[in-house]
Amino acid sequence: MIKQAKETGATFVGIGYYLPEKVLSNFDLEKMVDTSDEWILTRTGIRERRVAAENEASSDMAYRAAVMAMEDAGVGAEEIDTIIVGTVTPDMLFPSTACIVQDRLGAVKAAAFDVTAACSGFIYGVTLAQSMITTGKSRCALIVGVETLSRILDFTDRTTCVLFGDGAGAVVMKSCKPGEGILSTFMQSDGSYAELLYLPGGGSRSPLTPEALERGEQYVKMRGDGLFKYAVKAMVNASKKVLDEANLKSSDVDFLIPHQANVRIIDGVRKRLRIPKKKVIVNIDRVGNTSAASIPIALGEAKEQGLIQKGSTILMVGFGGGLTWGAVLLRYV
Numbered sequence: 001m002i003k004q005a006k007e008t009g010a011t012f013v014g015i016g017y018y019l020p021e022k023v024l025s026n027f028d029l030e031k032m033v034d035t036s037d038e039w040i041l042t043r044t045g046i047r048e049r050r051v052a053a054e055n056e057a058s059s060d061m062a063y064r065a066a067v068m069a070m071e072d073a074g075v076g077a078e079e080i081d082t083i084i085v086g087t088v089t090p091d092m093l094f095p096s097t098a099c100i101v102q103d104r105l106g107a108v109k110a111a112a113f114d115v116t117a118a119c120s121g122f123i124y125g126v127t128l129a130q131s132m133i134t135t136g137k138s139r140c141a142l143i144v145g146v147e148t149l150s151r152i153l154d155f156t157d158r159t160t161c162v163l164f165g166d167g168a169g170a171v172v173m174k175s176c177k178p179g180e181g182i183l184s185t186f187m188q189s190d191g192s193y194a195e196l197l198y199l200p201g202g203g204s205r206s207p208l209t210p211e212a213l214e215r216g217e218q219y220v221k222m223r224g225d226g227l228f229k230y231a232v233k234a235m236v237n238a239s240k241k242v243l244d245e246a247n248l249k250s251s252d253v254d255f256l257i258p259h260q261a262n263v264r265i266i267d268g269v270r271k272r273l274r275i276p277k278k279k280v281i282v283n284i285d286r287v288g289n290t291s292a293a294s295i296p297i298a299l300g301e302a303k304e305q306g307l308i309q310k311g312s313t314i315l316m317v318g319f320g321g322g323l324t325w326g327a328v329l330l331r332y333v
């Protein structure tokens with residue numbers, strides 16, 4: 001089949017992020033569970049993570065990141081016609097966190113919905129928005145990745161509570177010349193490995209009864225070793241797919257922004273892709289694994305530090321529960 005060149009491209013015109021103030025260090029966790037700074041740092045690369053304030057929910061952090069991205073883009077709320085929020089920690093099951101953010105922003109013309117793709121939520125959201133913009137269904141989209149994972153962690157379970165953090169990242173997307181902006185995207189899932197990372201309670205399978213709460217079903221369950229092996233393979237595969245589609249090599253990449261789940265996973269991915277360490281954006285040491293928020297937070301920080309410039313080729317690659325994974329290759333314009 002002959003591939004038809006798209007008449008319109010889609011790109012990021014604004015980037016923003018928000019991290020809650022409270023810092024939870026490995027030393028703080030040493031006082032809560034049987035763990036050590038040394039174990040956490042050597043196994044994961046994490047030194048500290050941020051934790052949302054008691055009165056702070058996902059929509060509050062999403063709003064802050066969205067406002068920063070909109071200011072960066074010079075876009076007002078009335079211009080936004082699509083809001084996509086990637087999260088597994090919505091304010092509530094419904095309405096969507098995207099609808100709550102829409103109301104707070106006053107983006108009255110927007111269609112708003114959440115995407116549940118765990119740590120791949122931002123990549124999935126951007127991919128959807130790109131399709132909508134390049135087909136003329138959207139002119140200005142806001143995509144947010146946000147998590148308040150501290151609310152679904154069991155702080156007596158050392159195998160999960162040391163890994164995750166809270167925060168939000170956002171981008172505003174608009175059309176651009178074809179061949180600029182987003183060069184290629186890829187998404188895939190494998191539901192047969194759902195039991196590697198999931199939250200059993202609070203849905204239609206197991207409503208939050210006192211018995212379910214007693215069993216701890218309100219908390220994240222994870223099998224880290226299985227995820228580790230799958231993550232490296234899937235992230236490398238997704239990266240190769242987007243590079244191939246854009247006819248680029250990994251040596252053409254200026255910055256790799258991988259999902260920040262474990263510094264050893266990040267290292268495994270970059271080595272297999274032959275991308276030098278200096279091109280990899282890593283902030284897991286300060287923020288932990290913020291799931292759907294991890295890539296846009298890292299992107300926002302990299303932009304703030306002046307690393308990412310106009311013309312930079314950026315490979316973003318995510319992996320998470322579901323299982324889900326995917327990548328977005330961007331020439332930042």
Ligand SMILES: CC(C)(COP(=O)(O)OP(=O)(O)OC[C@H]1O[C@@H](n2cnc3c(N)ncnc32)[C@H](O)[C@@H]1OP(=O)(O)O)[C@@H](O)C(=O)NCCC(=O)NCCS
Nearest residue numbers: 035036039043119158159162224225227228261262319320
């Ligand atoms: C979770 C993870 C850091 C564990 O690292 P690991 O090297 O695989 O460690 P193991 O699971 O083999 O555990 C080794 C030992 O440390 C213990 N341990 C687990 N968490 C600990 C902690 N916080 N502090 C101290 N010891 C801990 C385990 O109980 C185990 O003890 P045992 O050998 O006596 O049973 C790693 O598997 C990982 O990062 N997986 C991917 C996670 C991920 O990507 N999750 C989200 C997907 S987006």
